[in-house]
Amino acid sequence: MPDPHSHLAASIARGATVGAEALIAARFIARFIDVTGQTRALANLAGMRRARQRGRGVEFDEVRAYAAGDDVRAIDWRVTARSGTPHTKLFHEDREQPILVAVDQRAAMKFGSQRCFKSVMAAHIGCLALWSGLQAGERVGGAVLGDKGIADSRPKRSQHAVLKVIRDLVHAGTPQSDNNAEQPSIADLIQQLERISRPGTRLFVISDFHDLLDEDHLAPLRRLARKTQVVAISVADALEAELPRAGYYSVTDGDHHSQLDTGISGIRESYAADYQSHQSLIARRLRELRIPLLAVRTDDDPLKRLLTVFPAR
Numbered sequence: 001m002p003d004p005h006s007h008l009a010a011s012i013a014r015g016a017t018v019g020a021e022a023l024i025a026a027r028f029i030a031r032f033i034d035v036t037g038q039t040r041a042l043a044n045l046a047g048m049r050r051a052r053q054r055g056r057g058v059e060f061d062e063v064r065a066y067a068a069g070d071d072v073r074a075i076d077w078r079v080t081a082r083s084g085t086p087h088t089k090l091f092h093e094d095r096e097q098p099i100l101v102a103v104d105q106r107a108a109m110k111f112g113s114q115r116c117f118k119s120v121m122a123a124h125i126g127c128l129a130l131w132s133g134l135q136a137g138e139r140v141g142g143a144v145l146g147d148k149g150i151a152d153s154r155p156k157r158s159q160h161a162v163l164k165v166i167r168d169l170v171h172a173g174t175p176q177s178d179n180n181a182e183q184p185s186i187a188d189l190i191q192q193l194e195r196i197s198r199p200g201t202r203l204f205v206i207s208d209f210h211d212l213l214d215e216d217h218l219a220p221l222r223r224l225a226r227k228t229q230v231v232a233i234s235v236a237d238a239l240e241a242e243l244p245r246a247g248y249y250s251v252t253d254g255d256h257h258s259q260l261d262t263g264i265s266g267i268r269e270s271y272a273a274d275y276q277s278h279q280s281l282i283a284r285r286l287r288e289l290r291i292p293l294l295a296v297r298t299d300d301d302p303l304k305r306l307l308t309v310f311p312a313r
Contacts (some may be wrong), residue, residue, distance in 0.1 A: 012301050013124040016174025018105070023166045025128040029303050030131030036097055036138055036202065037311040042231070045292030045309060059214045063087050068090075090237050098155040099133030100197050100228075101126040101142040101165065102190075104207035105172035106183050113239035114299035122206040122235050123169045129204050130162045132313075141165070143196070145189040145207075146172030154196055177256070188218035194224050201228045209234055209282050218285060225289045232286050232293045234279075243268045250272045 013022070063076050067088055079087040079148045103126040109119040126142065133140045134157070141155035144163035151168040153161055188206060197203060203224070209232070211217060224230060246263035262268055279295075296305050 009024075013121045013298075015120055016110070016112070016175065017119045018120055018123045018169050020166055020170050023169065024163070026124060026127045027061060027131040027135075027162075030128050031135055032313055033132050033303065033306055034136060034311050035099065035127065035129045035204075035306065036130040036136045039309060039311055042239065042292050042309045045294065046290045047287045063089055070094050089127045096138065096200070097229075098139045098141070098198065098201045099129060099204070100155060100193065100201050101129050101140070101204045102145065102193055102206065103142065103165075103169060104145045104189070105169065105188070106145060106147050107175075108208060108210050109235070110173075110175045111240075112237050112298045114237060114297070116298050118208055118235045118237060118298055119173045119300065121296060121298050121300070122233075123173055124170070125233055125235075125296065125306065126204065126206050127162070127166060128302055128306060130165060133202075134159065134162060135199075135313075142168070143189060143192055143198070144168040145184060145186070146173045147183050150184060150189055150192050152192055152196055155201070177260050185214075185217060186211050187214070187220055190217070190220040190224055193228075194220060197224070199227045203228045203230045204233060205230060206233045206235065208236060208240075212282055213285065218289075221291075222289055225291055230289075230291045232291050234282065234293060235298070236279075236295065237298045243271050 043249050063079050065085060071088070074089045076087045076089045103122050105119050105122070109122060110117050112118055112120070130140045130142060137157070139155035139157045141153045142161075143150055143152040144165065146168075151169070151172065153164045155161065186209065190205075193203060193205075212221075221230070243260075243262045246268075247261075249260045249262065251258050251260050283293050291308070294305065294309055296302065
């Protein structure tokens, strides 16, 4: 098996803008991981034990006359009543597991104090999942949540499907100065995923989840989790978790400028406590929905973080 450590430098996300070249090159790194697999670590994050098998599909095949040995639970009572003789439904096993990747590229994601912006890290993780899924023989697709809308592509077993998502990521991942327009919410993204996903899909939702806790946003996620295997990946930056050391700092959101005094007594401790409380609440809400949550920082290696919960190939 090839040594993944010889390629670690290529898997590290860098910079403030999402670049197509690095996301395309991620296909070489993706061969070291199987995001279609199931591990105990992933199940533990969801607060439950899951079977390794993807499970028997329920795709209908045909109805035929009942034969000795058929499962009586599969009898089609409507056809039986019409024909006067017992008939049973036949199903064929459907072990296909499409991979759908949803990546948040809104303004809040375009921030970072370490190696890269959160938007860049999210894009790299998303593309690793897409390339890995495609190499496993699955259909892959995605949805990109940008400042001005959602771009999606239905799952296909083709490199063009990954390249389409990459184009959408590059377009949405470029920092934009217009922060006044009303942005779509995480709920808008999840509702779109409801429309394009099918039962049995493994769905990666990659975001900082800053607007997840609104009950109106949790409701569509609850519905989606009933029919798909949702994996949540939160992306954060060290500066979000803890304010810099005491001093005066100039801060901006791209449009407005202000001053921040981190020397005020207790402000750093209060800020850190509020942040941890918010993150814990997000994790608890997702755990209640049996959705595993993998936390990633902007100075992490995306391949290494994914390998903590998905099997190596």
